[in-house]
Amino acid sequence: MTAHLNNYPKLHNAAWPGLVGKGPDSEPPILLDKMIEMTAAASVDGVKFDGMDLFLFDPHVSIDIDDDGIKKLAEKFQKANLSIGSVVAPVWPPTGGGAAMGSETDRKNFVASVRKACAIGEKLRRHGARPYGIVRIDSASSPHDWYADPAGNQKKIAETWRQAADVAEGYGERLAAEGEICWGGMHSWKRMIELLELTDRPATVGFQADMAHTLLYTMGYNAPEDALLPEGYDWKDQAKLDEALKKLTSALRPWTIDFHVAQNNGTVFGSGSHDKTGRHCQATDPTGKLDIPKHAGFWLKNDAGVPMKRLRHICWDGCMFPNEVMMKPQTWNDILGAMVKVRDLHGWKE
Known part of the structure; x- marks a missing residue:
């Protein structure tokens, strides 16, 4: 057995791969209890998953869950020897939220959704089930709508995020905006940085990096003017990819407070009601364009090669896989194996 120090x-x-891209117009969701069971069963060289990150969305966890339900949720994870980490606030209009650059009502609904998520996160901490993690947000707005008034919409999103930051601070929480090409104002790495700077709450509002999504930042999907890789780039040229990723990570790493390990084959994909975004591949997918252990280090270590210890946990993100794939134990062992390699190379001992 290999030693993992x-x-x-x-x-x-x-947990959210059981929900994202599922539903009436796709495959049935995989319930939270099954996601917990499969996570707890995975094992590589005696190493187990330490926890799970949650989507506060039915049928997993209702954003309107009551105190008794929160207590039972905490106990469910504690019984499985899993911690709860980051939680996703359902800030989108169909779930009761609203566009961060929308009408006054939309923006109030956005902040209200963040308030509910922060309250749940804070109570899970008080129950001893959540030792770390953030509340994940986005702009709940499309790039198409954003382009109607780029400057004005950036200002609106930033103002909404500042209001959400006021709420989060009241609960002792931080907010992380996940950079995906499907969210207006966040659809390129330059616009993402601009939005974080406009929000100007670095102690409370930061960036959630997902390797599958940020790869598309380098390619300029939805924002070709901000591409870091040339059109027609040859994926065999690893040096050029490394150069692009180093520029990207150096710019966004100072804002990064939450991190997703993932794989991507350089294409976009959507299923169910989810817009097209970075196509998550399985950890062992031969078409994946990322060297997962190496490229994760671009995010997890600073330019001097020192681990960013503010990232107390990292999470695997792989959405919109067929249920047949997700129900196989080997899928989760392969994912855990990739995560262990990342920690072996870029982690630390306490």
Whole structure:
């Protein structure tokens, strides 16, 4: 058995692949209890997942869950020897939220959704089930709508995020905006930085990096003017990819407070009601364009090669896989194996 000396950052699976891209117009969701069961069963060289990150969305966890339900949720994870980490606030209009650059009502609904998520996160901490993690947000707005008034919409999103930051601080929470090409104002790395700077709440509002999504930042999907790789780029030229990723990570790393390990084959994909975004591949997918252990280090270590210890846990993100794939134990062992390699190379011991 291989010795794995590092025990930080903690290794989490995500619950939301059981929900994202599922539903009436796709496959049935995989319920939370089954996601917990499969996560807890995974094992590589005696190493287990330390926890899971949650989507506060039915049928997993209702954003309107009551105190008794929160207590039972905490106990469910504690019984499985899994911590709860970051939680996703359902800030989108169909779930009761609203566009961060929308009408006054939309923006109030956005902040209200963040308030509910922060309250749940804070109570899970008080129950001892959530030792770390953030509340994940986005702009709940499309790039198409954003382009109607780029400057004005950036200002609106930033103002909404500042209001959400006021709420988060009241609960002792931080907010992380996940950079995906499907969210207006966040659809390129330059616009993402601009939005974080406009929000100007670095202690409370930061960036959630997902390797599958940020790869598309380098390619300029939805924002060709900000591409870091040339049109027609030859994926065999690893040096050029490394150069692009180093520029990207150096710019966004100072804002990064949450991190998703993932794989991408350089294409976009959507299923169910989810817009097209970075196509998550399985950890062992031969078409994946990322060297997962190496490229994760671009995010997890600073330019001097020192681990960013503010990232107390990292999470695997792989959405919109067929249920047949997700129900196989080997899928989760392969994912955990990739996570262990990342921690072996870029983690630390406490």
